[in-house]
Amino acid sequence: MKLLIIEDEQGLRDNVTQFLQKEQYTVEAAADFHSAMEKIALYDYDCILLDVGLPDGNGLNLLRALKSKQKRDNVIIISAKDSLDDKLEGLNLGADDYLTKPFHLAELNARIKAVLRRKALDGGNVVKLNNMELDFNGRTLCIDGVTIHLNRKEFDILAFFVVNKNRLIYKSALAEHVWGDHMDNADNFDFIYSQIKNLRKKLKDHGANLEIQAIYGVGYKLTV
Amino acid sequence: MKLLNHTLLYLSASLVFILSIWAVVFYFSMMEEVYDSIDDGLENYKMLIIKKASRDSLLLTKSRFDESNYAIRPIDREFALRATEQFKDTSMYMEYEEDYEIMRMLTTYFSTPQAQYYELKIITSMVEGDDLVADLLHALLWLYVAVIASAFIINNWVLRKIWRPFYQLQHELRGFKLGEDKTFNPPQTKVTEFEDMNNTVAELLKANIAVFQQQKQFIENASHELQTPLAIAINKLELLLEQTQGKEAQVQLLANAIQYLERMTRLNKSLLLLSKIENRQFSKEETVDFNERLRRQADDFEELLHYRNIQLDWIDNAKLQGRFNADLADVLITNLLKNAIVHNYDGGWITVTVGKDEFEIANTGRPQPLDTDKMFTRFYRSADQSSSTGLGLAVVKAIAQHYQAEVGYRYVDGLHRLYFRLPHLM
Numbered sequence: 001m002k003l004l005i006i007e008d009e010q011g012l013r014d015n016v017t018q019f020l021q022k023e024q025y026t027v028e029a030a031a032d033f034h035s036a037m038e039k040i041a042l043y044d045y046d047c048i049l050l051d052v053g054l055p056d057g058n059g060l061n062l063l064r065a066l067k068s069k070q071k072r073d074n075v076i077i078i079s080a081k082d083s084l085d086d087k088l089e090g091l092n093l094g095a096d097d098y099l100t101k102p103f104h105l106a107e108l109n110a111r112i113k114a115v116l117r118r119k120a121l122d123g124g125n126v127v128k129l130n131n132m133e134l135d136f137n138g139r140t141l142c143i144d145g146v147t148i149h150l151n152r153k154e155f156d157i158l159a160f161f162v163v164n165k166n167r168l169i170y171k172s173a174l175a176e177h178v179w180g181d182h183m184d185n186a187d188n189f190d191f192i193y194s195q196i197k198n199l200r201k202k203l204k205d206h207g208a209n210l211e212i213q214a215i216y217g218v219g220y221k222l223t224v
Numbered sequence: 225m226k227l228l229n230h231t232l233l234y235l236s237a238s239l240v241f242i243l244s245i246w247a248v249v250f251y252f253s254m255m256e257e258v259y260d261s262i263d264d265g266l267e268n269y270k271m272l273i274i275k276k277a278s279r280d281s282l283l284l285t286k287s288r289f290d291e292s293n294y295a296i297r298p299i300d301r302e303f304a305l306r307a308t309e310q311f312k313d314t315s316m317y318m319e320y321e322e323d324y325e326i327m328r329m330l331t332t333y334f335s336t337p338q339a340q341y342y343e344l345k346i347i348t349s350m351v352e353g354d355d356l357v358a359d360l361l362h363a364l365l366w367l368y369v370a371v372i373a374s375a376f377i378i379n380n381w382v383l384r385k386i387w388r389p390f391y392q393l394q395h396e397l398r399g400f401k402l403g404e405d406k407t408f409n410p411p412q413t414k415v416t417e418f419e420d421m422n423n424t425v426a427e428l429l430k431a432n433i434a435v436f437q438q439q440k441q442f443i444e445n446a447s448h449e450l451q452t453p454l455a456i457a458i459n460k461l462e463l464l465l466e467q468t469q470g471k472e473a474q475v476q477l478l479a480n481a482i483q484y485l486e487r488m489t490r491l492n493k494s495l496l497l498l499s500k501i502e503n504r505q506f507s508k509e510e511t512v513d514f515n516e517r518l519r520r521q522a523d524d525f526e527e528l529l530h531y532r533n534i535q536l537d538w539i540d541n542a543k544l545q546g547r548f549n550a551d552l553a554d555v556l557i558t559n560l561l562k563n564a565i566v567h568n569y570d571g572g573w574i575t576v577t578v579g580k581d582e583f584e585i586a587n588t589g590r591p592q593p594l595d596t597d598k599m600f601t602r603f604y605r606s607a608d609q610s611s612s613t614g615l616g617l618a619v620v621k622a623i624a625q626h627y628q629a630e631v632g633y634r635y636v637d638g639l640h641r642l643y644f645r646l647p648h649l650m
Contacts, residue, residue, distance in 0.1 A: 012456050080455075102456075179524050182558040183524070191531030216472045
């Protein structure tokens with residue numbers, strides 16, 4: 001999988017590149033509008049992370065150029081603006097997703113994977129992990145061919161762990177992904193623990209071949 | 225006191241002064257003129273009598289005034305040569321007035337060709353000083369009344385008309401509010417002073433509006449600009465966190481740092497949201513079903529409520545709907561619900577009541593009422609909530625103001641009750 005990150009802030013570019021390389025992606029980076037334009041014209045990417053606020057041009061114009069060339073690259077817009085209008089405009093122009101800064105890297109990872117999964121033509125939108133199958137369309141979990149009932153939030157939690165397997169998931173990243181960003185640590189994320197406990201029990205009862213570990217009360221990690 | 229009456233007050237006070245001085249000056253100059261002309265008449269008379277006496281010596285024997293106005297008596301040569309002609313005021317019994325009246329008398333001396341010396345006294349009636357003063361005062365009083373009355377009428381009629389642009393400006397300014405979209409229209413006028421004032425006020429307001437906009441823009445821009453460095457810092461710490469696995473103390477420190485950066489992010493987002501609400505960037509409206517939306521948002525808090533053993537009850541008295549921006553409705557509801565959970569105690573309860581034009585969220589909590597003056601201001605938070613942004617209720621207030629809705633707080637029967645009432649027009 002080949003990804004392109006178009007971002008003028010070097011710090012952010014480096015973070016994302018470093019993080020995504022660990023996911024076995026080929027990651028290229030462009031720091032400004034013109035070099036991004038060149039790269040888009042020359043190569044095809046599976047997913048493009050596009051910062052719309054570039055100093056030398058509006059990122060949305062890159063998106064327009066991309067679509068006018070009939071390219072099928074997936075685009076995730078990254079913006080410092082949490083504005084619904086921008087979001088709608090970006091999505092209308094053909095972007096696949098919209099992510100507001102600041103974001104957790106695990107969240108970015110989940111978004112990229114979702115986009116790539118939807119793109120895969122064999123589709124089905126199913127992720128397999130050991131003896132476990134996670135169907136993102138039907139939002140169901142099968143372990144050894146047996147369908148297990150998960151409620152909406154349990155599925156979201158598990159899916160987030162699965163796409164970020166073997167990574168430490170910081171508590172607030174999980175809370176934001178599942179409950180939305182109004183759930184902040186004023187509420188103290190202890191309640192997540194009881195959710196994880198339930199999920200763990202379900203997985204264990206059905207003989208899932210994986211484990212969700214708590215890491216020093218800071219976060220969790222799905223180890224395969 | 226109105227400006228109109230101020231003018232009148234100063235005018236009447238100064239008129240008293242001016243008219244008094246004028247009366248004194250007028251009196252003396254008139255008296256001088258009167259004396260002058262009477263004395264001239266006497267001189268003329270004197271010459272006529274002397275001329276006549278030189279022809280008709282019978283005249284020289286008229287030693288009493290009687291019916292005429294002169295008297296002649298012979299005098300010594302020495303006395304005549306030493307004496308000088310003089311005018312003086314004297315009094316004389318007047319048959320007509322039956323009283324002594326002031327008369328003007330000329331005493332002069334002449335000689336006939338026969339070297340006989342005579343003293344000639346001529347009198348004429350004088351203006352009566354006291355009568356004159358009385359008349360003058362009387363006239364002055366009327367003049368004063370007339371001037372004040374006309375000034376009053378002119379003030380009321382003309383000045384009111386002239387000052388109209390001023391009152392219009394005043395009216396415009398009273399209706400003007402910084403931060404509202406209303407533009408300021410100075411009233412049209414042909415009076416240079418008012419035109420100047422209108423222009424000055426218009427310029428001043430324009431500058432103020434610009435500063436206000438800049439300030440609002442600044443908060444928005446600053447919040448925007450902070451997002452990227454915050455993102456980078458959080459992400460770097462996340463990367464470091466992954467590499468630091470196995471070392472608990474370091475992991476805790478890093479997690480702690482992330483926690484604070486996230487708090488800053490939330491602060492930043494809330495400020496941005498406030499600016500956006502105030503800048504009216506949520507214009508898209510739809511019909512929002514509050515009963516349904518309240519339940520849907522409460523669903524997100526289900527696990528948290530369960531964890532804290534807080535019971536949530538619903539009382540749907542009516543269907544509550546209104547034209548509302550959907551995102552703002554969600555923000556409003558989550559902020560209020562979260563407020564009711566965060567400020568609650570474990571094992572407490574929350575009651576959501578939906579009425580025809582309002583909904584109320586009542587919760588158990590600390591057994592004291594909150595400070596209603598401060599609870600909706602920015603960065604106000606109770607002492608036990610150090611990690612909250614202190615902006616949640618400020619956002620609620622801003623949303624209420626945006627929709628001219630009412631948000632209020634009551635503390636009844638040990639329950640904190642926050643209600644949100646939609647305006648009737650919605």
